[in-house]
Amino acid sequence: MEDNLDVFSSYTNEIKLVKEDELKDERKKFIVLAKNALSLNDDETILAMIFLKWNRNRYDEWRINQEEYKVRAGIKLSNETKADLEKKGIKSNGDRCLRCGRMRDNTFFSLNCGHQFCAECWTNYLKEKIRNPQEALRATCPQNGCTCIVYERLYEHYLRNLNDPEIQQYLVQLKKQIISNFSQGDFFRPCPNVACRYYAKSRINSYIQEVYCHCGTNYCFACLKQPHSPCDCELVKTFTELHDNGHGNEINQNFDTFYQRYLACDVSLQDAENIFRNDFNNIIQQLRDRVGFPTEDLDMMRKAFKTVIKVKITLKYAVLFEFFMKECNHKQLFRESQTALQNENEELYRLLLPTYLNPFIERRDGEMLEKIKEDIERRYKLLVKKRAKFNEDAGNTYISDLDENLMNVNAH
Numbered sequence: 001m002e003d004n005l006d007v008f009s010s011y012t013n014e015i016k017l018v019k020e021d022e023l024k025d026e027r028k029k030f031i032v033l034a035k036n037a038l039s040l041n042d043d044e045t046i047l048a049m050i051f052l053k054w055n056r057n058r059y060d061e062w063r064i065n066q067e068e069y070k071v072r073a074g075i076k077l078s079n080e081t082k083a084d085l086e087k088k089g090i091k092s093n094g095d096r097c098l099r100c101g102r103m104r105d106n107t108f109f110s111l112n113c114g115h116q117f118c119a120e121c122w123t124n125y126l127k128e129k130i131r132n133p134q135e136a137l138r139a140t141c142p143q144n145g146c147t148c149i150v151y152e153r154l155y156e157h158y159l160r161n162l163n164d165p166e167i168q169q170y171l172v173q174l175k176k177q178i179i180s181n182f183s184q185g186d187f188f189r190p191c192p193n194v195a196c197r198y199y200a201k202s203r204i205n206s207y208i209q210e211v212y213c214h215c216g217t218n219y220c221f222a223c224l225k226q227p228h229s230p231c232d233c234e235l236v237k238t239f240t241e242l243h244d245n246g247h248g249n250e251i252n253q254n255f256d257t258f259y260q261r262y263l264a265c266d267v268s269l270q271d272a273e274n275i276f277r278n279d280f281n282n283i284i285q286q287l288r289d290r291v292g293f294p295t296e297d298l299d300m301m302r303k304a305f306k307t308v309i310k311v312k313i314t315l316k317y318a319v320l321f322e323f324f325m326k327e328c329n330h331k332q333l334f335r336e337s338q339t340a341l342q343n344e345n346e347e348l349y350r351l352l353l354p355t356y357l358n359p360f361i362e363r364r365d366g367e368m369l370e371k372i373k374e375d376i377e378r379r380y381k382l383l384v385k386k387r388a389k390f391n392e393d394a395g396n397t398y399i400s401d402l403d404e405n406l407m408n409v410n411a412h
Contacts, residue, residue, distance in 0.1 A: 015211050015221060017198045020179060026201070027182045030054065038062055040075075043151040044112075047073045050137070054185025074140070074149030076112045085145055090115070097121055098143055111151070115143040123158045130155055133173040137181060152178060192224045193217040208232055208395070212306065216277075218313070227310075228317040230394030238407060239320045251406060258323040265316035272312055272349065276305050279354040286361050291369055301373070304380035305352050311345040311387050321394060321402075330401045334394070341390050348379040 018026065035045040037059050051073035052058045062069050071078045077085075082092075092114025095104045099121040107119035117125070121142065129139040129150070136155065141148045155174055159167055183190045189200045189211065196215040208229045209221035219225060223233045231239075239262075242248040248255030284302065287293040318338050325331045350356055351372055360369050 015200050015202050015209055017211075017214055018201055020197045020199070023179055023183060023188070023199050023201075027179070030056075030182075034059075043153065044070075044075050046152060047075050047149055049185075050181060054182055054187065057186075071147070074138075074147060077146065077148060081145070081147055082113075085143070088145070090143060090145070092116075099125075109154075111141050111146075111148040113141055113143070113146050113148040115141050115146055115148075117142055119158065122154065123162070126150070126155055126158050127162075127164075127167060130159065130167065130170040130174055133170060133177045136174055137177060189219075189221050189224065191215060191217055192219050208391070210310075212310070218309075227313050228320075229314055229391045230321045230398075231317045235320055235324055235402075235407065236317065239323065252323070255323070258319055262316060262319045265312065265319060269309065269312040269316055272305075272309050275354065276309060280305055280352070283354045283357055283361070287357075287369070290361055290364060291366055293369075293373070297373055300377055300380070301352065304348060304376050307380055307383055307387070308345055308349045308352065311341060311383060314387055314391065315342055315345070318390075318394075321398070324403055324406050325398065325401045326403045328401055330398055334398050334401075337390060337393065341386055344379070344383055344386055348376065348383055351376050351379070 031042060031045050031049070034040075034049050034056065035042060037056070038045060038048055040048055048062060048069070051069065052062060070076045090098065093110070094116055096102065096116075097104070097108065097118040098115055099117055102118050102120075104116060105118070108116045109119070109122060110116045125142045126136075126139075129136045136150075137152060139150045140146055141150065152174075155171060159171055162168070180190065182188060183199050187202055191198050191200070191211075191213045193213065193215050196213060196217060198213050198215060200211040200213070200221055202209055202221060208231075210227035210229060211217075211219050211221050212227075213219070218227050220227050220233065223236075225233075225236075228236045242251070242255065243259055248259065252258075280302075284298050287301075288295075288298060315338060318334075318341075322331065322334055322338070325334065357369070357372070360372070
């Protein structure tokens with residue numbers, strides 16, 4: 001039963017993409033699993049997982065530090081806070097609403113702190129807090145000085161039936177904020193394209209993870225910027241800051257040479273992306289309409305072109321990776337592997353270019369186009385493996401040759 005509920009049970013190490021509605025369902029499943037693992041109720045589980053950044057790898061950490069973490073997560077009061085409130089005459093589980101003084105009835109509710117409030121006072125308090133949906137999820141108990149955090153479900157419970165369009169709009173925003181909070185955990189990321197409704201999900205924290213979204217946006221799972229394997233986020237940040245601060249040549253006289261190589265790779269990448277977005281779509285349409293290529297072959301060619309773009313991204317950031325390597329034999333080997341990968345990529349790229357394919361399409365030379373298609377497929381599959389091996393070597397072998405002093409130059 002648990003395996004069927006596990007949002008990660010079908011994951012591989014690759015990134016998966018889900019829509020917003022699917023993410024809501026996964027959050028519910030996540031809460032069920034976390035609730036069982038941490039022995040908390042639903043409300044407490046949500047607060048606990050927000051504190052743990054929705055990282056289930058921290059369950060053991062929670063169990064070891066349970067009492068401390070419950071206080072820090074806003075689930076319960078510390079003994080010091082409780083004693084301080086009691087000194088001020090504020091008692092838990094009293095007979096009157098701590099706000100309006102009404103005698104206790106069946107509408108009263110309290111968090112784990114035991115501070116009782118009537119339904120009317122809860123409603124008025126939450127109407128005030130929901131006006132800032134981002135902060136609403138960290139709003140504390142209505143009792144001044146209490147550190148227990150309001151359960152998210154209370155907003156819906158007390159406000160959903162109000163005949164107030166403004167409050168109802170804030171409720172909609174709060175629900176989006178709830179999903180946004182979940183998507184910013186260690187295993188989920190929203191696509192940086194604000195018009196996109198897809199989210200990336202991953203089951204592990206790995207060296208580098210790339211996302212190639214259905215909307216066409218490519219980004220790093222960690223920093224949401226352009227994918228940058230074989231570099232991690234810090235290497236890219238350091239290289240960029242060296243350029244922006246004008247200190248590159250001070251720490252390495254070859255910095256400008258590397259930066260010009262980096263820019264050249266970026267220009268080549270942008271050219272390929274522009275061709276893919278514009279001219280290549282026309283080529284695909286002509287191959288279908290004029291030559292009769294089947295859908296599966298056209299899909300393969302699209303994937304091949306996307307792989308060309310992925311390799312160009314990899315080669316762009318391989319320049320940065322090489323810059324941070326120590327002068328050693330491995331650096332020369334890494335440079336040679338870059339050249340080999342680039343040569344393979346350019347050959348596949350040539351076969352996919354509209355300027356190469358157009359003459360054969362115009363002549364309706366189906367036999368030649370079939371041979372080209374077979375060559376594209378063969379080279380595409382080979383290139384996928386070579387790119388994976390290139391990044392694997394960087395992450396497992398060449399990473400030990402990075403110069404720590406150079407990598408940490410901006411920290412000094």
